[in-house]
Amino acid sequence: EKHSSSSDLHFNNEDIEEVESINSFDDLENQNNAQLTHQISKILSHNSKNAGDGVERIESLARVLSTKTKKQLESLVIKEGLDFDLQQVLDYLRTQKLEQGIISNDTGVAFNGLNVIGVDASAAVAPSLDAMLHEYATWPKRLIQGKNKPITKYIVKDAIGVVESGEMLMIIGRPGAGASSTMRAIAGEISEFVEVNGHFSYDGLDQQQMMKAFKGYVIYVPELDFHFPRITVKETLDFAIKCKLPRTRVDDISKQEYVDTMRDLWCTVFGLKHTYKTIVGSGVVRGVSGGERKRVSLVEALGMSASIYCWDNATLGLDASSALEFAQAIRTATNMTNTTAIICVYQAGQKIYDLMDKVSVLYNGQQIYFGPAEDAIEYFTNMGFVKPHRMTSAEFLTSVTLDWDNKNLDCKEGYESTIPKNVDEFIAYWKASPQYEYALKMYDEYVANHNSTETYERLEESMKQRKQRNEPLHSLYTTNYWTQIWYCMVRGVHRVKGDMTYTQVYLSSFLTKGFFVGSMFYRIDPINQSTTSGAYSRGGLIFYVLLFCSLTSLAEISSSFANRAIIMKHKSYSMYHTSAEALQEIFTEMPVKFIAVLILALVSYWLPALKWEAGAFFQYFLYMFTVQQCTSFIFKFCAT
Numbered sequence: 001e002k003h004s005s006s007s008d009l010h011f012n013n014e015d016i017e018e019v020e021s022i023n024s025f026d027d028l029e030n031q032n033n034a035q036l037t038h039q040i041s042k043i044l045s046h047n048s049k050n051a052g053d054g055v056e057r058i059e060s061l062a063r064v065l066s067t068k069t070k071k072q073l074e075s076l077v078i079k080e081g082l083d084f085d086l087q088q089v090l091d092y093l094r095t096q097k098l099e100q101g102i103i104s105n106d107t108g109v110a111f112n113g114l115n116v117i118g119v120d121a122s123a124a125v126a127p128s129l130d131a132m133l134h135e136y137a138t139w140p141k142r143l144i145q146g147k148n149k150p151i152t153k154y155i156v157k158d159a160i161g162v163v164e165s166g167e168m169l170m171i172i173g174r175p176g177a178g179a180s181s182t183m184r185a186i187a188g189e190i191s192e193f194v195e196v197n198g199h200f201s202y203d204g205l206d207q208q209q210m211m212k213a214f215k216g217y218v219i220y221v222p223e224l225d226f227h228f229p230r231i232t233v234k235e236t237l238d239f240a241i242k243c244k245l246p247r248t249r250v251d252d253i254s255k256q257e258y259v260d261t262m263r264d265l266w267c268t269v270f271g272l273k274h275t276y277k278t279i280v281g282s283g284v285v286r287g288v289s290g291g292e293r294k295r296v297s298l299v300e301a302l303g304m305s306a307s308i309y310c311w312d313n314a315t316l317g318l319d320a321s322s323a324l325e326f327a328q329a330i331r332t333a334t335n336m337t338n339t340t341a342i343i344c345v346y347q348a349g350q351k352i353y354d355l356m357d358k359v360s361v362l363y364n365g366q367q368i369y370f371g372p373a374e375d376a377i378e379y380f381t382n383m384g385f386v387k388p389h390r391m392t393s394a395e396f397l398t399s400v401t402l403d404w405d406n407k408n409l410d411c412k413e414g415y416e417s418t419i420p421k422n423v424d425e426f427i428a429y430w431k432a433s434p435q436y437e438y439a440l441k442m443y444d445e446y447v448a449n450h451n452s453t454e455t456y457e458r459l460e461e462s463m464k465q466r467k468q469r470n471e472p473l474h475s476l477y478t479t480n481y482w483t484q485i486w487y488c489m490v491r492g493v494h495r496v497k498g499d500m501t502y503t504q505v506y507l508s509s510f511l512t513k514g515f516f517v518g519s520m521f522y523r524i525d526p527i528n529q530s531t532t533s534g535a536y537s538r539g540g541l542i543f544y545v546l547l548f549c550s551l552t553s554l555a556e557i558s559s560s561f562a563n564r565a566i567i568m569k570h571k572s573y574s575m576y577h578t579s580a581e582a583l584q585e586i587f588t589e590m591p592v593k594f595i596a597v598l599i600l601a602l603v604s605y606w607l608p609a610l611k612w613e614a615g616a617f618f619q620y621f622l623y624m625f626t627v628q629q630c631t632s633f634i635f636k637f638c639a640t
Helices: 013-020 033-044 051-065 070-074 086-099 129-137 139-145 179-187 207-213 233-243 255-269 290-302 320-337 350-354 373-383 393-400 423-431 434-449 452-466 481-498 500-520 532-572 578-606 614-639
Strands: 109-119 152-163 168-172 195-201 218-221 308-311 340-344 358-363 366-372
Touching: 109 179, 109 434, 129 139, 152 168, 152 179, 152 358, 152 434, 168 179, 168 320, 168 393, 179 195, 179 218, 179 308, 179 340, 179 358, 207 452, 218 290, 233 255, 233 290, 233 481, 255 290, 255 320, 290 320, 320 340, 320 350, 350 393, 358 373, 358 393, 366 373, 366 423, 366 434, 373 393, 423 434, 481 500, 481 578, 500 532, 500 578, 532 578, 532 614, 578 614
Parallel strands: 152 366, 168 340, 168 358, 218 308, 308 340
Antiparallel strands: 109 152, 109 195, 358 366
């Protein structure tokens, strides 16, 4: 083993022992790199005789990667002569694609003078009754003068940051400081804001170019885990990987082999293989644990093969141990795929903080520090703040942003008059510091070192290699439209199978109502002849069954609204058109609804003996099914 001579990059004996635990495989001897994809697939398969050893060594690999920052990883040298070690896997993930002509989509991000402006909710008031009446009475005046502009405020003001490929940036601040808004602005999710301005550089591309042509490479992961709760972990991850299935794959492996290999590899690294047959669940539906659900969200996001990931409050709802595991999983993914990660974590432990390359501290929407994570504590202690020995670095940086009257930190002796006491003094200190000059220098060097034309051509070529046939180049999606519908239909069938209780209750309600109405109007007329004495009863019967078919679709409003967050997340991931999901609902729900209406029609038609003819029955069934479908579409439209 070789060690870096620099003291700040020294690795302890535990890391060396962990690296040495990654031993070679007997069946991988004398294999070249071109066959590594098939070997990983073979290792991860359940039928392989070395599957147990393979899983153990890949898990060992994950443990090593989960503790190294980008700076530490660059100086880590592994013992030569191993067939399947850390160095070979990293070389495969980062260089093997280039050797086979597959262009990388690695991208960093830099921003300067970032301002996020939103509506000032504190200035909003609820209108009184007389104000509402006055507003209705003066609508012609408002129509001519135009709509009043809302009162706005700066959510984030004058922020700067540089995050290279393979680095992790942590944004620290109290809730409401602007961390989520900063990540939304970087990811291009700015529809909720009044205005977002500033200078952006995605390896040379401005934000407008990046969002228009390569939005799928920048992902914002919300703090809540939005998944369909009734389908299994395996079905969830397979769907995500299929939606981003590249046309050009390493070693020309098949589509199914690619999906199985990537799913098994990531789930082995993040400890999810035992949850394949377990439903994902939610806060209401029992499924996998909260930590496992977080890792499902992580693998789903990694399946998008994006360049920049923004993780908003990623450890929400997790205990300290699970939060550390999740942060280490993000660190592992960043190291293995050379992606960029921007993360916001409240109450982060010291081990989570040590995983970060850079940190940005926000105070009431304004940035008071940006730079290397290891230098942040020294920056604020030089101001005059005293860091208690048992306080974590993240907690200390968050405590700095408390108002002076509520601060729980001591001040060094002699700094009482110079220590910043409000946000304006913090900003003045930050703008006059050498750390701010270094941040400006990092931004200028980043912009100068990345050519926009070269980046655009590289990402465009990478997009061409990913897109399936018949999918336009300007489209943000990888798969073509009809393939998206097919994948959504398969998932829709899984959703129906996973929620069979609802299907059984739905069919039973139609059968029960059929017997109710059929017995109420039993034998209205003789079978051989319809008379005028039963006309009123026949009208009441037909009205009741049509009304029942219509109103049973009313429950789809709540169901569609509950799925809205999931579909909008997938839309932001550029997984599929929302219309593809709408169409698949027609195809996957139609068989169940067809059977339900058929049961109701059979019972409610033949028990009352409306007309003893097959043609009249099928006309009766056709009208019922048509009304049921049309009202279902109307209610779904209301839910959107």
